[in-house]
Amino acid sequence: MQLPIYYPLGLAALLFGLGLWGALTRTNAVRILMFVEIMLNGVNLNLVTFSRYYWQSSPEMAAKAPILTLFIMTVAAAEASVGLAIILAMVKNRGVIDVDKVNLLKG
Amino acid sequence: MPGAINWTTAVHPNYVFIMPQLIITATLLLVMIVDFYVKEKRNLVWVTLAGVVVSLFSVFFAATDEDIKLGMTIGEPREFFGGMLVADGFTFFLQAVLLGIAALVILLSVDYVEKFLRGAYLEYYQVLLSATLGMMFMVSSRDIVTIYIGLELSSIGSYILAGMLRKDPKSNEAALKYFLNGTIASAVLLFGVSILYGVSGQTSLEGIAAALSGTGVVAAAGDALVPLIVTGIIFVAGGFAFKVAAVPMHLWAPDAYEGAPTPVTGFFSVGPKGAAFGAVLRVFLVGLGVAPFTERWTLIWAVLATASMFVGNLTALMQTNIKRMMAYSSIAQAGYMLVGVVATGTEPAAGTSAVIFYVLAYALTNLGIFAILTHLDQEGGWVSISDFKGLVNRNPAYAWAMLLFLVSLIGIPPTVGFMGKLFLFQAAAKSGYLWLALVMAVNSVISVGYYYGVVKAMFLETSDKPTLKPSFGISTTVIVSVIGVVGVTLASNWFVQMASNAAAMLK
Amino acid sequence: METILHYAWLIAVIPLTASALIAMFARYLGEKNAWKVGSGLMLITFLLTVGSLIAVIQHPHEAGGPNFYTHPAWHIHFNWANFGPYEIQMGLQIDNLTALLLPMISLVSFAVQVYSSEYLHGDKRVPRFYSAINLFTMGMLMLVMADNLFLLLISWEIMGLCSYLLIGHWYEQEWPRMGQIKAFLTTRVGDVGMMVGIFIIFFAARDLTWHGLAEKIPELVHDPATAALLALGAFLLFTGAMGKSAQFPLHTWLPDAMAGPTPGSAIIHAATMVAAGVYLVGRAFMVYGNVPAWVLAVIAFVGAFTSLFAATIATLRWDIKEVLAYSTISQLGYMIMAIGLGGWTAGNFHLLTHAFFKAMLFLTAGSVIHAHHHNQLLHKMGGLRKKIPVTFFAWMVGYLALAGFPGFSGFFSKDELLLAAATWHNDAVHGWVAMLPYYMALATAFLTAYYMTRATWLAFFGKPRDQHLYDHAHESPRAMTIPLIILAIPAALIGWFGTPVFYHYFHADWMMFIPEFLHLPGIEHTAEFSTELAVTITATVVGLSGIFLGWLLYAVVKPETRAKWIAAGKPIYTLVRNKYYVDEFYDLVAIRSTQLISRAISWFDGAVVDGMVNLVGVVGIAVANASAWFDANVVDTLVTMWADIARWFASSFRRLSTGYVQQYMLTFVVVIVASVLLFQVIR
């Protein structure tokens, strides 16, 4: 590839950082969840990039990154469903989605 | 390109070895089926328990399997299922401990589920089993993929368990906090993994280790790559530190522990934590135990251990809610165990055996405590230290058992907690971290400060509350724990032998 | 008589049995019969001791003179214990010195017990008194029979205990209660020194038996370092004697010991126990005689000073017992001085004579007090000689003996003693200093004669000063007077057994009995006869002039004139009258300061040490918490400081847990990013 490896890696890092930023600043629980997905996307991008640039010597090794990515995505989906369920339960129970208003437990 | 992968060499299955996990999976499904047919949902307890016990037996069975034993006796762990699972003493030891934890948690939550969880036995036990399954995979693999999947399975199970008290805002909150923190942590962990993969092209731990010791990209980039790898290691460590609730990644723990249903809190404090320690040991020893990096992660864990011990113990002093106090206590206990992890840097065998023995010790002790807490919770709801007032009059057996457990947590003989601390001390001293042993000693004493509050309330104060009638599940758990706490001390040689065999094979 | 020595161990056992019997059957025996048991058994003891004395006299001495020091006539011992690898022998022995002292002790004890049967009539605690007296006698007998320093120390302390018990006999009152503590503690100070002395001697010689020491010490002193060490040990040993024998500056307890019953004082604080110090120095002479000479010089000067010092105080005492008490201190100083001067025989001789006449004087004083309705003050007495003739007779014997009137026992022993002072020769002391003890001894002799004359005149002569008391005065019952007579005989006559000057003229062997019997070869230097004669004459003159001065001042001079003279010498009078303020000094320096320190330490312990330890152990944090929980009142600044620090940390840790989930996440991320950055820095 002509494209230097720094470009996709940089994009992945930026995605991760943006995800962090969003997850830490927005108080809507669903939105936080979305940003977490963005961060995972950054990770995936990282994996694929490394795989594409360095680990093409055998099909077995080349397959590792996509597979790991696949698992990450699967887990992300499962996490998202459980997370949304938790958020929904909370919304139903307390009528808030703002994580700032969720601090019964502290100290 | 079919045929590129040789099926036989790649997979090489042994179903004896995966039998424990299979049995748990089967139970998980069986419960669902049985649920259709039984009227008295409470009877699901027996099904689940039977499954766990059978699985526990199959662990022993697997450990004595000829094929696996052959590998174990020559000291080379055997890999099965494409290297995703590894058959060694370490796996069996921790699997047995985790299954034991599951069995005890199942027992101690019988009444609780009835009372607070609307009798949702099916869901509760299913999720519990799946979390256990995830933990079992976590400790039995040498591949980051499986470890990650296991970790997530146990995490997701934990999130669900934490939120099981649907109507309780605190439970919601606990689940939410646990969940949000947990996802961030796994993202960070994965980022670290992606870097490690990037420099090694491997997901298996020995592959990573081989790469880190200087092949491929690492060889090409030379020393310049070290900072990047260290960064990856820090991310991985951070992710695991979150799982074991080490300071400063501990903040979620008190909230999650406090809000979660009490039996679940008990489960959190030992199960995921124990599995995470198993994974930590495996990942760091097998995957990252390479010369220039070992000292880095040793330092990281040493700092985390010290911080965990001090913060955990000191903050626990300020607590009035006992579940929260136990959360901080468990943070401190994680700090103690991390001392063992630190020791693995130079003394892998001693450190590892100390940590896994301590996991066993801590599980036995803490589950006993949580059994009693659960009982008190069932009587009163909010569990504050003042609920313990006059426990010696309300139920002397509980009070004395509780005392024994607390003593074990402090680390006073003749309890298993002491044996655990002893091995940790020994490992720390062996690896040259005498100061950590001292910090540990000092912290054991600080911890008296808050455990003492409970003891004082139990024995030196009185209460006019009615006597506590023991219930089957909880009494059994307490009895098992008491026997374990004393018995493992007396028969510690057997367990130590197991632990050190396990540790010897971890490579 | 040889065979009697086989039963000599009974000498110690019988009084002990008596004591135990009386203690055990106290209620049964009661006041009536306790004295019978005690004095009866004591009489047997006395007979045994006399038998032993005779046996020893008959005992064929080792060739080359009376070598009794290393070869006692009778010696039993057994292996008592092991101190490490060293076997400690425990045993009893009787040699010449012991044999001479034993009858004295038992006789005085016997007399005192008979006397007390009447004296303590109506007292609540008679059996206790008898039990203690018998225990005491046992202690004293064992002390002189002990064949080693360790047993001596034990006996020594047993006597101390008995002294304590007897002084506090009337413990309802303040004076006895304080007096007993004072006595015990003051002697204890000396005892500590003595114990250290014993340690040093044991360290140097690895032996504590007399015969062992006698063999080893002369060889050990060849090494100068060991000799110096032994000198130190010997000196410390002497501090024990100073305490027990009430030598300056540890003398203050003895006058206060008079708070006990008079008969008890007679035996303990006049005749025997206080002489134990003298005996110790004499007995341990194999140490003192061999170590560097400064030790003996110190002993001599301490003795000389004490004797003069106490004598001056005695001149102004108004309490008859107090006069006798200070006289005792003075006379003990004499003996100590004598032994320090190398006058071994003279010192022990004076010990013997003094024991008889001073015991008798005390008993007589008791009789006077008894007769005078418990009045002890001289200025209320007067003219008693007609009312209580027997007592008066006994008193006169004692008085003349003490004053050194020629012919009475005290005269001869004092004579010996002065001779030793006159011919003193010590390597550490030269020139006029070497003559000081002699002049001090003469001055003491003069003062002794003076104050005894004063006391005698005030009590027995002149006109009754308190007519009411005089009218009711009566002679004591026979149980009290007979012991006086018994003691008067040796008090008057025993001196004749050691009269070198007379021997020179009469050549009767018995006149040199005691000097011969107690002769220590190689230690004492013989004097020219002319010197002896000169000393005798000087002593006689000095004694008589003392008597004359006393008579002059109290029989001739009018009280008003005396008062005028006193007013003239007011500062000196006040000083002496107040016993040189030694008690006040101790009160200030020793007692008050100790109390102050102890209070300070007690405070310190609660406030600081408690805190310091907690400070050292960081874990004091938890203690602090504990104390905060249960005991808000503990003022423990340092601890609370630690607690505050801990709490500050704990609460700031706790504050981390705000409950805001994003903040948790942020912390997590910040920590990770920060540590990643950090690891770039530290590589």
Add this chain to the structure above:
Amino acid sequence: MTTDLLMSGQFWTFIILAVVTLISTYRMVSVPLITHAALFMALSFTAVAGIFLLLQAEFVAAIQVLVYAGAITTMVIFAIMLSGIGDIKAERKSKVKVWHSNPFVVVVGAVFAAFMLYLYSTANLPKEAAGQNMAKVADIGMSLFTTYVIPFEVASILLLIAMVGAIILTAKEAES
């Protein structure tokens, strides 16, 4: 950076996709309406899928579109609609404590990204390794059902439990 690179379509494709990704992610943060955010998320995911394609990871790209852009986005939107929180127009930014405020977090995120970039640049990463065995779907499938069969099965249980969990946490009370 050579002119060669600047001339290549690969480069410009990447730049365009990256810009789309970043902008849509930024809009996720900044749009007030959460439904819009969800849609921007889908856009971001799709753009990343394009990058995957560019990196010759067709399988990953496909999954990305299916799972992320499809399933997860739909689920999120469903959740928003179910809970009725979509109506909440303006959502405030977190205002908890000063150090927890926006700028600080920006710094953290920025520092993270910048630092990673710095690390990559100093790590002296090799240009490209030898070999061109791109992972074909068949290889991936082969691996998935041989080597990775265990994680694969665990993942299925994971999904099952996620389902169970979602039900138990949200289902209405069966009785009473």
Add this chain to the structure above:
Amino acid sequence: MLSLIVFVPLVFALIMLFVPKTQEKVLYWLAGIGTLIPFVLSLVLAAQWNTANASTEVYAKGMQFVEHLTWIPAIGVNYTIGVDGFGFTMIMLSALLFPLAVLASYKYINTRVKDYLILLLILATGTNGVFVSLDFMVFYVFWEIVLLPMYFLIGIWGGPRREYAAIKFFLYTLIGSVVMLVGAIYLYVTTGVGSFNLLQMAAETSKLPIDGLTTFAFFALVVGFAVKVPMFPFHTWLPDAHVEAPTPISMLLAGILLKLGSYAMVRISHPLLPQVAEKYAWVLFVFGVVGILYAALAAMAQKDFKKQVAYSSVNHMGFFVMALAAASVLGPKDPAMAQVALQGGYFVTIAHGLISPLFFFAVGMFYERTHTRDLGKLGGMFLTVPVAAFMTAFIAFANLGLPGLAGFIGEFVALTGSYPAFGLWVLVAGAGLVITAAWHLLTMRNVLLGEAKKEYAGLHDVTWKEKLIFAPMAVLIVLFGVYPKPILNVLQGSVEVLSKVMELGGK
């Protein structure tokens, strides 16, 4: 046999668990029997005591009545027990004191009798176990077993400030013991001896060079023991604990618990590290001697009778510390005198073990009758309760070191042995003797002598129970004061061995 002595009380405690708590008489009988059996057994052992029968095994050289079972061979921990002179005398003392303590408790402890007696019996197991252990871990287990029963015995049945005193006791000793554990583990690890057997460890550790860590280990051990002894300045828990503890517990505390520390010093810290002990002997000496003087002065100022007696414990144990320091100095120079010092120092502890409990008992007698311990309020007891007053006077004289009674022998021999090491500095200890005598006399004057007080008229004199407790102890005090040979002979062999260790260690 030794095992029986150790565990019979525990067995009885377990039996008593099943006796209903209303059956107080039965409980007392059981407790009495449970403590008398060890006493009888110890007499049997005394009859068999013979140095010629000493074991020649490497793990118990010179010990008698050795029992050896493997426990945790994996780390070299074995259940090895046996006694030499040091341990045997202590076993005898403990066997004697426990029945007396039970007797003293009868009709004195009226609340929660069952708990009380069970704890007492567990305490007996703990102390006896400490005195026979030849393995550090076994020792440590028993050492810590002592901790909790004592905490409860003070904390539940104590005086008004019992909780404070109890936790203070607990924390002090716990701090000491955890630090000690770290020290011991360091030694274990650094020598690589692979066994916690004290004799085997000593063979290696005594050859270690004196560096920072060995010094640390030594002081870790010594401080751990010094807290129990209690050595100045670690003594401040003692007065509080004594003042608050009930009389029988005070007796045990003074008679046995403090001896754990002194025993441990001669058994562990000094044999293990004689070279360090020799180098830093002056530290111990200063603390010992200052403790003697300091405690005497502190006692003088107390207004509480019991507190005075407590301080006198500090004072007496100071003699032990001083003598031990002397012995370690003399070891290489003058082993014979070192033996004297050791023998004397240890005799002090034995004598103190006989005298001090009785003194506390005497204080308790007055407290029981007058309900005050205030020295200002007591008085005239000789006229009110003559026999009790006589007993007290006897004990007071024994305590102040009157010749002819056991206390004197110890102090005399200890000082004899200490003089060669420290010269005239022993005079400071001598000053302590004088001040000790002073406050004893003053206290006697206040409490016993003087006019009878009206408010105390009609107090009953000693009961049979009290006489029964007093008599055996008093007889022993006199016996060993007059004829200490039996004890000195029993100690002889052990003292020789220890001095030899010190001799070699110092070179």
